Amino acid sequence: MxxxxxxxxxxxxxxxxxxxxxxxxxxxxxxxxxxxxxxxxxxxxxxxxxxxxxxxxxxxxxxxxxxxxxxxxxxxxxxxxxLRAGAAYVERDDVVQRAQSVMAELNDELGETVHLARLDGAEVVYLATNISRHSLTVVSRPGRRLPSWATGLGKAILAGRPWEEVDELLPDTLASRTPHTIVDRAALRAELAEIRRRGHAVDEQESTVGLRCFAVALGFGPVPNEALSCSVPIVRLGPEREEDILSALLRARERIIR
The missing domain is CATH 1.10.10.10 (Winged helix-like DNA-binding domain superfamily/Winged helix DNA-binding domain)
Incomplete structure (x- = not known):
């Protein structure tokens, strides 16, 4: 850390x-x-x-x-x-208040874990989580911090910023969380460009082995600071399921930022 x-x-x-x-x-x-x-x-x-x-x-x-x-x-x-101070921050945060009901409905619709996170330095901080109803799940509790470059949430946020700003923000060495984490700067730059092109980020087991995370940035200003994601064990994924998740995420984003 x-x-x-x-x-x-x-x-x-x-x-x-x-x-x-x-x-x-x-x-x-x-x-x-x-x-x-x-x-x-x-x-x-x-x-x-x-x-x-x-x-x-x-x-x-x-x-x-x-x-x-x-x-x-x-x-x-x-x-x-x-803990009390952290809880008060989350409870009074405008973005969390706007997102909570939408996240709950998204969680009910998909049955998978939904996260809201914010960029803080080179890390993302989890602000809110709605847990999957399935027994096989991985959860990042509010307050947890992870490297932005190793998460779908972080990459979705970074993709909305100029590369020069991202490069300055990140540490000199990009630490790896799994064998799949992107730790080469040129590869990360190309990945962020692809995220901008397609409109969403994918964490392909880069933070947790066996887990794929789909994320979209929430644009409340000139550059995004928050993102919404859905994390799913790969064993429960297929092409149609991925399309359903992405469509639901995009609809949720529009409801939150409108």
């Missing part, structure tokens, strides 16, 4: 000097949000280049206020207050 280091101490933004303690707090919360397991104090301060004493004091404050939790072994993970 890409880490975004805080601005150097004392850097000004819009004429206002940044607050070092606030930057460190945000860095800790983002780091713990991105990890898949509880972290030791040493792991946190090493990853963030923070003095041990300052890191311990900050983590203790965050534990006391509920933003971070600690276990008996002294390891840290994101706390329940962060």
């Amino acid at each position: 890409t880490q975004h280091p805080p601005h150097p101490s004392g850097e000004t933004t819009g004429g206002v000097r940044s607050v070092k303690s606030a930057e460190r707090t945000i860095a800790v919360l983002e780091y713990l949000s991105a990890t898949t397991q509880a972290c030791s104090l040493r792991a946190v301060v090493t990853a963030l280049g923070m003095p041990r004493a300052s890191g311990y004091a900050l983590l203790t404050t965050l534990v006391n206020t509920g933003w971070v939790e600690s276990d008996d072994a002294g390891r840290y993970r994101i706390g329940i207050r962060a």
Whole structure:
């Protein structure tokens, strides 16, 4: 997961000097949000280049206020207050509110998992999910972050931007999630051009082996920031089924953005 280091101490933004303690707090919360397991104090301060004493004091404050939790072994993970803040963001988001009823109907129509995601840096963040009614399914819960270049959602959004902007946005090395992930820049550029031509993106097992994802960008402005997708295990797909899914996705997009 890409880490975004805080601005150097004392850097000004819009004429206002940044607050070092606030930057460190945000860095800790983002780091713990991105990890898949509880972290030791040493792991946190090493990853963030923070003095041990300052890191311990900050983590203790965050534990006391509920933003971070600690276990008996002294390891840290994101706390329940962060969950509440994240839930409030999603509940009050205009795009989520516009999309929710349409996503529910799309999920009922297709019986497959439907996702809504937003571009954040070089990653997509899942905002809402309607889970498949089938037992065989793969779900990305709201708040999960994945590389934009490895997902149908991300590629649909990136295809609506000039390549120069995409190239600057992406990391120097495109990490692979599966053997099918596109990690060559020239190949990705060609893929995005093809997505623009046909009007939708396909994640061909690039994020999860055995799963195909169809996605369309939601254009609320000059360039898209959000996309809608339907993820289906390949064993349940055929040419007619794919056409039905794409037609339903396109109809759903028009209802959301109109």
